[in-house]
Amino acid sequence: MPAEFLQLQSFPIKWNARGAPTATSLTLAAMSLGYGVVQLDVTIVNTALDAMGKTLGGGVAELQWVVSAYTIAFAAFILTAGALGDRIGAKRIFMVGFAIFTAASLACALSPDAIVLIGARLVQGLAAAILVPNSLALLNHAYTDDRARGRAVAVWAAGASLALTAGPCVGGALITLVGWRAIFLVNLPIGLTGLWLSWLYAGETTRARSREIDLPGQLAAIGALGSLAGAVIEAGALGCDHPAVIAAFVASAVLATLFVWRESRTTQPMLPLSLFSHRLFTLTTIVGLLVNIAIYGLIFVLSLYFQRINGLSAWWTGLAFVPMMGAVLPVNLLAPRLAERIGPCPTIVVGASISALGCLGLVWIAAGTSYWAILVQMVAISGGLGLLVPPLTATLLGSVEKARSGIAAGVLNATRQTGSVLGVALFGSLIASDRAFMAGLHQSLIISAAVLLIAAAVIGLGARRPARPM
Numbered sequence: 001m002p003a004e005f006l007q008l009q010s011f012p013i014k015w016n017a018r019g020a021p022t023a024t025s026l027t028l029a030a031m032s033l034g035y036g037v038v039q040l041d042v043t044i045v046n047t048a049l050d051a052m053g054k055t056l057g058g059g060v061a062e063l064q065w066v067v068s069a070y071t072i073a074f075a076a077f078i079l080t081a082g083a084l085g086d087r088i089g090a091k092r093i094f095m096v097g098f099a100i101f102t103a104a105s106l107a108c109a110l111s112p113d114a115i116v117l118i119g120a121r122l123v124q125g126l127a128a129a130i131l132v133p134n135s136l137a138l139l140n141h142a143y144t145d146d147r148a149r150g151r152a153v154a155v156w157a158a159g160a161s162l163a164l165t166a167g168p169c170v171g172g173a174l175i176t177l178v179g180w181r182a183i184f185l186v187n188l189p190i191g192l193t194g195l196w197l198s199w200l201y202a203g204e205t206t207r208a209r210s211r212e213i214d215l216p217g218q219l220a221a222i223g224a225l226g227s228l229a230g231a232v233i234e235a236g237a238l239g240c241d242h243p244a245v246i247a248a249f250v251a252s253a254v255l256a257t258l259f260v261w262r263e264s265r266t267t268q269p270m271l272p273l274s275l276f277s278h279r280l281f282t283l284t285t286i287v288g289l290l291v292n293i294a295i296y297g298l299i300f301v302l303s304l305y306f307q308r309i310n311g312l313s314a315w316w317t318g319l320a321f322v323p324m325m326g327a328v329l330p331v332n333l334l335a336p337r338l339a340e341r342i343g344p345c346p347t348i349v350v351g352a353s354i355s356a357l358g359c360l361g362l363v364w365i366a367a368g369t370s371y372w373a374i375l376v377q378m379v380a381i382s383g384g385l386g387l388l389v390p391p392l393t394a395t396l397l398g399s400v401e402k403a404r405s406g407i408a409a410g411v412l413n414a415t416r417q418t419g420s421v422l423g424v425a426l427f428g429s430l431i432a433s434d435r436a437f438m439a440g441l442h443q444s445l446i447i448s449a450a451v452l453l454i455a456a457a458v459i460g461l462g463a464r465r466p467a468r469p470m
Contacts, residue, residue, distance in 0.1 A: 023201040027142045028152050030197035031135040032159035034098060037190045038128040039160040041070065041105075043167030043325065046299055047318045048180040050307035055180065056114040060304070064233045064428035065118045067300060068421050072229055073125025075417030076222040079270040079410045082133035083213055090137040090205040095198050097130030102191030109184040133410055138198075141205045161332060165325040172318020180314070214270040220259035221270070225418060227252035229425045236429025275408060280399035283462045284392050287348060288412050289419040290455040291392075294448035295355065295385050297423025301431055301444050302378075309367045309437060320371060324382040331386030336394075344391035345463035349456045351388030355381045356452035359445045367438060384452075 049063045056062070085093040104123040111117035139156060143149035174182040231248035238245055263269040276282045299321075306317040339347040358380030365374060393412065400408045426447070430440030 023203075024142050026197050026201040027138060027203070028155060030194050030202060031139050032156050033190055033194035033197070034094065034131040034135045035156055036159045036163040037101065037187055037194070038074075038131055040163040040167050040170075040190075041124065041128070041187070043164050043299070043321070044171035044183050044186075045070075046303040047168050047171035047314050047321070048175055048183050049300075049303055050317075051175055051180040051314055052114075052117070056111070056117065059237070060428050060432045061233050061237050062114045062118070063304075064300070064424055066114070066121055067424050068229050068233065069118045069121040070125040070128070071296075071417050071420045071424070072222075072225055073122050074128045075414050075421060076218070076225050077126050077129035078133060078414045078417070079407070080213060080218045081130040082137070082407070082410050083268075083270065084130070085134040085137055085205070087213065090134040090141065091198065091202050092204070093130055094134040094138060094202070095195060097127045097134065098191055098195050098198065101127035101131065102188055102195070105184045105187035105191065109181040132413065136409075137205055138202050141203055157332075158329065161329040165322065165329065168318035168321035168325060170318070172313070172315040175314035175318075212268040214262070214266055214268060217259060217262045217266065217270045220255050220262060224252050224255035224259055225421065227255060229421045232422065232425035232429055234429075236432035271411060271414075272407060275400060275411065278399045279462065280395055281408065283459050284348075284396040284399065285411060285415050287352070287388075287392060287455045287459050288396075288416045289422075290451045290458070291352065291355075291385065291388065292416045292419030293423040293426070294359070294451045295381065295423070296420035297427035298359070298381065298444060298448055300424045301427045301441055304431065305365075305437070305441055310369075323375060324378040327379045327383045328386035331383050332390055335387050335390040338387070339391040339394070344395045345459050347391045348388045348395070349460040351384040351386075351391075352452045352456035352459075353384070354387065355384030356449045356456070358384065359449035359452065363442055363445050363449075365438075365441065365445075 045067060049066070052066060053059070053063055081093070081097070101124060104120050104127060107120035108117055108124065111120055135156070136153070139152050140149065143152045170186070171183045174180075174186065227248045231245050231252060234242070234248070235245045240246075259271075260273070263271050263273050276285075303317060303321075306312045306320055307314070312320065335347060335351075338350070342350075358377045361377035361380065362374055393409070396412050397408055427440070427444040430443050431437045432440075
């Protein structure tokens with residue numbers, strides 16, 4: 001067992017004289033619940049895709065929107081949500097986010113059709129964007145000692161990894177025993193507990209009233225990302241030459257241009273373009289985008305493969321993903337040691353290459369292929385991801401001034417969520433027709449391998465160039 005895992009026992013769970021957890025530890029519990037429920041909904045929904053499609057009607061495009069609506073809102077709002085917490089107070093905005101997430105989860109569970117479900121998922125994603133940066137801000141406020149703060153953040157991240165791993169299994173069990181609506185109802189007790197703990201024990205942060213909200217930039221970002229995802233999703237059903245698809249691509253390009261123009265002119269941009277003058281920041285941001293296109297697009301496609309092509313139930317589909325998701329946490333813990341030995345950028349290259357080899361090892365997959373014949377490849381895909389994420393994050397944060405580490409982390413999260421949106425949209429469009437499903441799956445695997453190898457080349461070759469002084 002890795003020494004890093006054993007050190008989890010010394011993480012800052014403190015107890016008072018009466019044997020009860022301290023307010024600081026209960027704040028950590030509340031923040032972990034906030035981040036955990038966000039990550040839980042990333043994976044738990046994938047096991048319910050087939051059941052949702054049968055109940056609510058619609059094809060692959062509607063299922064893509066169920067997944068993508070969440071990640072679009074998550075990616076588009078996360079930078080503004082952090083600024084909103086700075087201006088209003090992280091505790092206030094965190095509790096608002098938790099309340100919205102809980103209410104949106106109930107709306108998802110009660111959705112009568114796909115349109116309502118997609119709308120509720122959009123609101124869920126907005127709430128998720130609020131929870132993540134503000135939970136970190138509240139941890140930073142609660143733990144003043146650097147060492148204790150580092151351990152608290154590790155507990156916070158480990159809880160999210162556990163939620164990611166448990167999501168498919170818990171989702172499969174709930175769908176089999178109760179129905180797909182139960183995967184959203186499980187968020188209600190989590191949300192109410194997190195709200196209660198936050199209200200009682202979390203301390204409020206200092207309010208920076210001078211922090212402005214870049215509303216025009218925010219609207220342009222939402223429009224650009226939503227138009228791009230819509231164009232790619234609908235291209236699978238309507239064709240790339242359809243007027244609506246062409247119009248969506250044009251709208252995305254125009255709005256993206258307006259977003260960059262706005263961010264270059266405003267005094268307090270949501271995305272400071274000056275960050276990209278740091279070469280390693282730019283390289284790691286690109287890698288984060290590319291990796292998520294490959295990994296999260298494949299998770300969406302494989303979920304439908306197990307259920308629609310191989311006829312597995314939601315329960316068995318959930319179990320099928322457990323080894324894949326479970327490989328992430330132990331490899332996360334081993335990644336820092338490897339980075340210390342060979343360097344962070346080579347570790348990212350190794351991780352991306354392992355994931356790419358896993359994708360190439362699945363190219364021969366066919367309808368009815370035994371699960372045991374593809375298990376090693378699936379674990380390799382997720383293991384490579386677990387290996388590259390810690391050094392990727394550390395390298396990005398280390399590439400900018402410490403005063404800007406918060407916005408840098410927000411950019412990485414936003415970029416990775418954008419990659420998830422594009423991956424689900426692209427790969428879903430390739431399997432839009434059931435008759436072309438296997439051909440689309442093979443194309444998705446080849447594209448994923450190519451994208452991951454490009455990511456490895458970007459960081460491997462780019463990091464060799466001498467850095468310019470900041």
